[in-house]
Amino acid sequence: MMDKQLKREIMLDHYNNPNNKKKVTDDRYLWVHNASESCIDDITVYMLAEDGIIKDVKFDGIGCTICTASTDIMCDLVTGKSFSEARQIINEYYKMVDEKPFDEDALEEANAFDTLYQQANRIKCGTIGIHAIEELINEYEK
Amino acid sequence: MFDVEKIRKDFPMIVNNPDLIYFDSAATSFKPKCVIDEIVNYYEHENTNIHRGDYDISFRVSKAYDDTRKTVASFINAKDPKSIVFTYGSSSSLNTVAINYGRKFLKKGDVVLTSQVEHASDILPWFKACENSGAKISYVPFHKDGSFDLEEYKKCFEKEKVKIVALPHVSNVLGYIYPIKEICAIAHENGAVVSVDGAQSVPHIKIDVQDLDVDFLSFSSHKMLGPAGVGVLYGKFDLLDQLDPIFYGGGANARFYEDGSIILQETPEKFEAGTPDIEGVLGLKKAIEYLQSIGMEEIEKYGEELSDHFISKLEKLDNVEIYNKDARTGIVTFNVKGIFAQDAASYFNSLGIAVRTGNHCAKLLHNIIDVNETIRASMYLYNTKEEIDRFIDVIKDTTIEKCVDSIL
Numbered sequence: 001m002m003d004k005q006l007k008r009e010i011m012l013d014h015y016n017n018p019n020n021k022k023k024v025t026d027d028r029y030l031w032v033h034n035a036s037e038s039c040i041d042d043i044t045v046y047m048l049a050e051d052g053i054i055k056d057v058k059f060d061g062i063g064c065t066i067c068t069a070s071t072d073i074m075c076d077l078v079t080g081k082s083f084s085e086a087r088q089i090i091n092e093y094y095k096m097v098d099e100k101p102f103d104e105d106a107l108e109e110a111n112a113f114d115t116l117y118q119q120a121n122r123i124k125c126g127t128i129g130i131h132a133i134e135e136l137i138n139e140y141e142k
Numbered sequence: 143m144f145d146v147e148k149i150r151k152d153f154p155m156i157v158n159n160p161d162l163i164y165f166d167s168a169a170t171s172f173k174p175k176c177v178i179d180e181i182v183n184y185y186e187h188e189n190t191n192i193h194r195g196d197y198d199i200s201f202r203v204s205k206a207y208d209d210t211r212k213t214v215a216s217f218i219n220a221k222d223p224k225s226i227v228f229t230y231g232s233s234s235s236l237n238t239v240a241i242n243y244g245r246k247f248l249k250k251g252d253v254v255l256t257s258q259v260e261h262a263s264d265i266l267p268w269f270k271a272c273e274n275s276g277a278k279i280s281y282v283p284f285h286k287d288g289s290f291d292l293e294e295y296k297k298c299f300e301k302e303k304v305k306i307v308a309l310p311h312v313s314n315v316l317g318y319i320y321p322i323k324e325i326c327a328i329a330h331e332n333g334a335v336v337s338v339d340g341a342q343s344v345p346h347i348k349i350d351v352q353d354l355d356v357d358f359l360s361f362s363s364h365k366m367l368g369p370a371g372v373g374v375l376y377g378k379f380d381l382l383d384q385l386d387p388i389f390y391g392g393g394a395n396a397r398f399y400e401d402g403s404i405i406l407q408e409t410p411e412k413f414e415a416g417t418p419d420i421e422g423v424l425g426l427k428k429a430i431e432y433l434q435s436i437g438m439e440e441i442e443k444y445g446e447e448l449s450d451h452f453i454s455k456l457e458k459l460d461n462v463e464i465y466n467k468d469a470r471t472g473i474v475t476f477n478v479k480g481i482f483a484q485d486a487a488s489y490f491n492s493l494g495i496a497v498r499t500g501n502h503c504a505k506l507l508h509n510i511i512d513v514n515e516t517i518r519a520s521m522y523l524y525n526t527k528e529e530i531d532r533f534i535d536v537i538k539d540t541t542i543e544k545c546v547d548s549i550l
Contacts, residue, residue: 004550011546041484062514064482065546112550119549122488 007112010073014109015065020075023060030139034132041067041125045075045132049140054078054086057133064125066116071129073109083137090134097123144440150524152432154178163495163529168314168342168473168520170364173429177368180428184421191417207420210427211410217430218359219350220376227375227382227410228423232341233263235360235375236308238413239337242385243306243358244271252277252305255298255334257284259313264339268308277305288316288466292324299332307336311343311359315518316466317449317473319347326355335381341365345522346445346471348438357381363422368429372422375413383409391415441523445472448521448530455534462537465516472521478540483515485545492548495533 002010024031024046035042043061047054057075074093078086093110095102099117116126150156155164155172164172190200192207211223220226229235244267248254254268258281265279272279280302283294298304307329312319322338329336337358343349344359345366351359358377364370377385390404397405406412433441449470456462456476465475478486483499490497498518519533 004547007550008543008546012542015542064484065542066485066549115550119488121491122484122549125484 001114002111007114010109010112011065011069014069014072018059018068018072020058020072021060021068022058024058029056029058030136032132032135032139034128034135041128043067043071043129043132045071045129045136047133047136047140049083049137052082054081054083054137057136059129059132063129066113066122066125067128070110070113070126071132073112074130074133077108077110078133083141086137087134090130093130094127097126144436144444146444146524146526149436150526152176153524156524161494163533165495165497165519165521165525165529165533167345167522167525168365168518169498170370171345171367171522172524173367173369173425174432176432177425177428181369181421181425184424192420203420203424206427207418207423210423213427213430214374214376217349217434218344218376219352221352222379224408224410225377225379225382227377227413228418229360229373229375229413230371230419231364231373232339232360232362233373235358235373236264236337236339237267238375238385238388239358239360239377240267240271240308241388243335243337244268244275244277246384246386248272248275248277248305250276251303253280253302254278254306254308255280255282255302255304256308257282257290257310259284259288259310259316263341264308264310264337268306280304282309287468288313289318289468290320290325292321292328295325296328299328299334304329304332304334307334308339309336310339310341311349312340312346312471312473314342314473315516316475317342317469317471317520318466319343319469319471322354322356326357330355342471342473345433347442351376363426363429366429367432368426369419369422372419372426374426379409385413387413387415389413389415436523444523445521446470448472448525448527449474451527452519452521452530452534455530456537459534459538461540465513472525474519474521475516476519477513477516478537481540481542481545483517485542486517486540489540489545489548490533490536493536495536 029046029048031044031046033044041063043059043063045059048056057079059071077089089106092102092106096114097116104111113126152174153172154175188199188203190203192204211226214226215223248271254272254277256265282298285291309320311322326336335357338356340359340361344361361374363372449472452474453467456464461479463477463479477483487497487499500515
């Protein structure tokens with residue numbers, strides 16, 4: 001378990017200085033727009049993959065701390081991974097926010113969200129970018 | 143004498159949740175015990191359908207249902223109880239006007255004048271009405287602060303063939319009261335009809351539809367202490383009578399024949415096909431009687447007092463941006479500087495304070511006030527200055543770290 005202090009630092013760091021927040025105009029990227037109808041989170045995620053490997057993931061738009069930080073962290077986690085590795089990480093993440101046993105080692109900084117399940121009204125914020133990444137993998141694998 | 147402590151005792155939600163500060167009454171209001179009791183009483187003692195049964199209980203309920211039209215009419219000073227139609231809420235009232243009036247009277251080249259302040263429920267039905275008729279939507283330019291600009295409004299009639307004006311009485315995000323009387327007068331001089339969304343005004347200020355001279359007024363029971371699932375469409379009788387129903391069925395027809403011809407009931411019954419929300423209508427009657435027992439002038443004055451108190455305290459904080467300093471209908475819209483609205487609201491929630499964040503269904507409003515998401519604190523007759531003070535203390539000390547901590 002991460003301590004609260006570290007979790008807070010990770011979250012604020014990815015919110016204030018997201019590594020992967022950037023609008024992409026390169027038309028080699030696939031993109032998905034994901035907006036929540038119940039809150040303001042409204043982001044577009046872009047993915048570039050070659051030969052079943054995720055080369056780059058970026059996102060852009062408006063998001064709260066949870067939405068921004070979780071998306072940014074997941075972009076880091078899946079970059080350089082194969083589709084099946086990425087899916088595994090995403091599934092562990094879903095288990096975590098669903099309050100099920102999960103593999104902490106797979107999630108690295110995303111462990112900062114290990115108590116998100118307690119905030120029913122914010123789970124949406126913490127999964128909107130993740131769903132978009134999953135959708136992009138689906139798109140590539142079609 | 144307005145006695146808020148006495149009022150609070152009438153609301154089981156307040157009595158049962160002593161630690162909750164509820165600032166989301168613009169979304170839905172709490173219900174007083176008398177409204178809840180009325181609904182329970184209907185199901186425990188009078189559970190019959192209306193206008194159909196040849197027995198005493200059904201007659202009694204039918205009469206109470208029909209009498210509610212008189213209660214509503216007197217509440218908004220409508221001349222004729224026949225101009226009151228029961229619907230499922232503001233949205234269904236607004237749709238009834240847009241779809242029906244639009245379908246029957248809008249032609250290619252006509253303009254429906256609305257504003258970018260509008261709630262989705264008012265604007266989307268008109269999108270659809272225009273789509274089917276070839277009419278188009280235009281927007282009244284507003285002042286930069288989101289308040290209504292009567293001069294710009296007048297100019298719209300010089301430029302275009304405005305057939306319908308569709309505006310809110312009170313904006314659900316900014317809480318400003320629009321000059322509906324002047325808006326109607328100018329529209330009528332130009333041969334246009336005015337449909338007003340009263341969802342945020344009818345619960346809070348005294349309404350006189352004859353004085354305002356509105357053509358249609360829509361509002362919801364659940365925002366004015368009544369049950370959800372029922373609303374009102376007021377229309378000037380002659381206008382209402384010209385409209386065709388959206389729904390057809392039992393209770394709305396007098397006779398029908400093999401060849402497909404229908405003799406409809408009179409207005410307003412012709413609009414109420416199917417078994418209506420009987421307990422909702424009965425509950426609405428109680429809610430109105432409760433509001434009348436306190437007095438709408440008193441409620442309006444108290445709403446102004448709460449707004450003034452809230453704004454004056456909030457203005458003193460330097461970590462806050464306020465978007466509607468001059469609004470006095472119990473709606474305060476703001477942001478804590480540098481903090482995403484929903485993050486702040488999560489923190490408030492962790493301390494038992496309920497507010498709403500987001501764009502509040504007015505998704506075009508950012509074109510006017512230049513922010514996408516805000517915190518909206520909305521108050522009603524049961525809120526207190528002490529609750530505001532406690533909230534102000536929380537807002538004052540809100541930091542991004544505390545917001546993040548509230549989810550850890």
